[in-house]
Amino acid sequence: MVRGVDVDELVAQAREGHPRAVARLISLVEDDSPQLREIMAALTPYSGHAHVVGVTGSPGVGKSTSTSALIAEFRKQGKRVGVLAVDPSSPFSGGALLGDRIRMQDHAADDGVYIRSMASRGHLGGLSWSTPQALRVLDAAGFDVVVLETVGVGQSEIEVLGVADTVLVLLAPGMGDGIQAAKAGILEIGDIFVVNKADRDGARATSRELRHMINLGERPEGSWKAPIVLTVATKSEGLDKLASEIDAHFEWAKQSGALDVRRTKRARDEIEAIALAQLRKRFGQVGDAELLDELAGQVSGAKKDPYTAVDELLAAT
């Protein structure tokens, strides 16, 4: 067996702000290390403080530039910023993540900023606990804001964004994004909409269309009304407004109890995912694995239906 890492030492270093220790911990999450149990236990007392801001949008809306400008805005406020760029379609994606592109640019020399890309293959074919665990690392390491970024706007990305406290949806004029967004179920998850490249033709129209679509939905009394912020990220225009809307949403979420609800749901999903994986491992143990193979042979040979096979499998587990 490979000698394990010294978890207490690693966590202490991460809390002192050593980027290598943070990187190492996230790699252990990514690799589904057997020490994750110990690591999560060590991180837990220090977690729960970071504001997790999810950012999504189609390619071409200026997501990379916007994220970079947003980091700069948070830095002006003296906040330490962690960025986690998650690609839920890895390991098959060959494209560079935003995180990689940003890292090279404006914030490389700033030790108040930590940027990390992470592949996130679904465990159990979809449910994944790697995102909440990586967030716990950054949270416990003392970052005030953690920007959670996804590569696109598909179903997998929506699931990844489910763990954010505040979700930004980026659009740009003239890309037919309004309709795209509606299709992808993005409207439902956006807490703040950003129309970037607002100096281009059509920005007002995109904003109007978006406002119209948002207003179509029912909103109960006291619920959050998603604002639309116009930005020109390349010139940092509108970023102060965006940062203050992000703060406003966080305050609202804390006051209204929405934050508690969201974070409890996040924890429930994480617990369920881990529990199911552990149950699945039990099937894989000696005896059961043979039984599963035997049952699978009977089902594929049309000798037994799958539900009867499940009954027999669970009775033996």
Next chain:
Amino acid sequence: MVRGVDVDELVAQAREGHPRAVARLISLVEDDSPQLREIMAALTPYSGHAHVVGVTGSPGVGKSTSTSALIAEFRKQGKRVGVLAVDPSSPFSGGALLGDRIRMQDHAADDGVYIRSMASRGHLGGLSWSTPQALRVLDAAGFDVVVLETVGVGQSEIEVLGVADTVLVLLAPGMGDGIQAAKAGILEIGDIFVVNKADRDGARATSRELRHMINLGERPEGSWKAPIVLTVATKSEGLDKLASEIDAHFEWAKQSGALDVRRTKRARDEIEAIALAQLRKRFGQVGDAELLDELAGQVSGAKKDPYTAVDELLAAT
């Protein structure tokens, strides 16, 4: 409670070739009906005969036309053909599935052809047993060939195609598909590659590139060497060759034992997915649901790490 359907009657009608009974059974699969257990038990004795042919390819390669031409080719051989078009990204997809487009065209009046689209949301966030169950319906209904079609070439589609006996990967000249295919992990799952639109410039080059990429992989003695078939589906050119390669692959798979291995794996995945869903339901029962909520609150409040929460949850289950 809603009055259930008469399963025996429905299965008998499906076996007599009534398309409405087949449609009803697949709808019950799609809706995750409580009667699925009974339905699968009734279908099992009649299943295991159909040849399941998976078809995938990027938009624009002529998948719709190719599938339609392939159906015609199978019909010439006197085979009854079922088509199951699965969209793993539903319910968010707004686009029409191939199945819908084909249905309108060439085979609408042919009662030897049954075409059906199906949304396939992952149960448990990804693992889904709806595809193998819908295939069992078509198989037991006596279709000789079932064409399993997916909307694209992403990770979800690759999972859907995992249940096919023979997988066709469609490409077209000049679309950079070779590289796309490699990225998406498609090369590994293709049993037969089809370069459609072979009357266009670049068909030979695409074929060569593909051959080169296939040859890069290691192939053990006696393994299947994936052929590359050039077609012009709009003119039905190359379809006889394609159909004979499909037959050849099926024969090889039967002789070599590869078919047994693949179908047993398919059954194992189905059993596991059902078993996990049943275990998950147990969490949702009174007492456990409360416990899960309580544990999630403790984890989100940084009072307990998720692994300890899982221990407590499983101990109580």
